[in-house]
Amino acid sequence: MAAVDTPEDAAFRNEIRTWLESNLTGRFAELRGLGGSGREHEAFEERLEWNRHLAAEGWTCVGWPVEHGGRGLSLRQQVIFHEEYARADAPARVNHLGEELLGPTLIALGTPEQQARFLPGIRNVTELWCQGYSEPGAGSDLANVSTRAELAEGRWVINGQKVWTSLAQQAQWCFVVARTGDGARKHDGLSYLLVPMDQPGVEVRPILQLTHTSEFNEVFFTDAATEADLVVGEVGGGWRVAMATLGFERGVSTLAQQIAFRRELDDVVQTARELGSIEDPLICDRIVRAEIGLEVLRQHALRTLGGEQGADASVAKLLWAQWHRGLGELAMAVRGGTGLTVAEPPYELDDQQTLFLFSRADTIYGGSDEIQRNVIAERVLGLPKEPRA
Structure with missing residues (x-):
C-alpha cells in the first residue's frame, strides 16, 4: 500500500x-x-x-x-x-467487536437472514457484541475449547465457561465458539454460534485487573440457548469462521492503534525531557529503539493489509504486543521511583502507570505470544509441531 x-x-x-x-x-x-x-x-x-x-x-x-x-x-x-x-x-x-470483527465475518460467511438480522444493529450501534473464545483451559488454543452446545428442540443449548471476555457486561450478544461434535482433530466439531446475553442461563462475573478496572469478565453458560439457525458457517466448521474473525481483528484498525501508540510514546519522551532522564544514555537508547520499533509496526501493517491474514497476522501481534509492553516498562524507567507512587487522594493511577500495568497483558490476550510463535514456526518455517501432552 x-x-x-x-x-x-x-x-x-x-x-x-x-x-x-x-x-x-x-x-x-x-x-x-x-x-x-x-x-x-x-x-x-x-x-x-x-x-x-x-x-x-x-x-x-x-x-x-x-x-x-x-x-x-x-x-x-x-x-x-x-x-x-x-x-x-x-x-x-x-462497538469495535461488532463493527470490526463480527460484521465482516457475517458479510463474508453469514447467511442473508443473519446479515439482515444483525448488521443493521451493529451499524446503528443499537446492539453491542462480545467475543466468547478463550476458556480457563483454552486461552489462545481455541482447538481445546470445552464449552459444548447440543441441538434440542430447534435450539442450541450451551454449557461451559468463557474467560477474558471484554465488555461482556454491556453486550447484548456474544459470538461463541463451542463444541457441537467430535472429530479426528481437535479443530473438528467446533461451531460458531450467536448467543443472546440477556437470558437466565448467562452469568457475567467481572475480573478485577491490576488497574482496578474490570474490562474483562468470566461468562458462565448454564443451559443457555440460541436458535438453531444462529450458527455462522457450517455446523462443525466453526474453526474456519473463528480464524476469519481473527483475521479481521488484525486489519486496518491496527494502524489507528499505532497512532495511539505514537501519542503514548510522545508523552513518555516529554516526561523524559522534563525529568532530565533523557540525558541518561541507556534511556536515550531505549527511546530511539522505541521510535524505530513503531516505524517497523507501521511498515509491516502497510505491507500486509489486504492480503490473507495468516502468519502475517501472527507476526503483527508479536510485534505490537512486545513493543507496547516495552513502552510501559520504558515509561516506568523514565520516571524512576516517582512511577511507583500516586500523589494524592483518590490515589488513582495516571496514564503512564495504567499503560505499564495494562500492557503486561498485551502478550497474552488476542492470542498469546507462545501460540503466535508456534503458528509462525509450523506454518512458515515448516518446523515440527510442538509436542502436546
Missing part, C-alpha cells in the same frame, strides 16, 4: 478531519482521549452516545460494502479514516 495520499485520498482525509473538528465539540469535546486500553470503563454511556452520533452521520462501518449499509471505502481510505480518528484524539468506540 502506498504511503503517500493521492489527491482523492487527500480530499477524503480533509473531509473526515473537518467533520471530526466540527463534531468533537460541546458535550462530545469532553470525551477526547477517553476509553483507551485499560480505560474502557471511562464515560461508557457518553461514548455510546458518540458512537450513535457517528452512525447517524454515516461514519460507522466505513469499510463495509454499500449494500450492507457501509460506505464501501477503499482499503487506503479506511486507513485514513482510522488515522484521522486517532489523531483527533476521539474517544475509543464501544
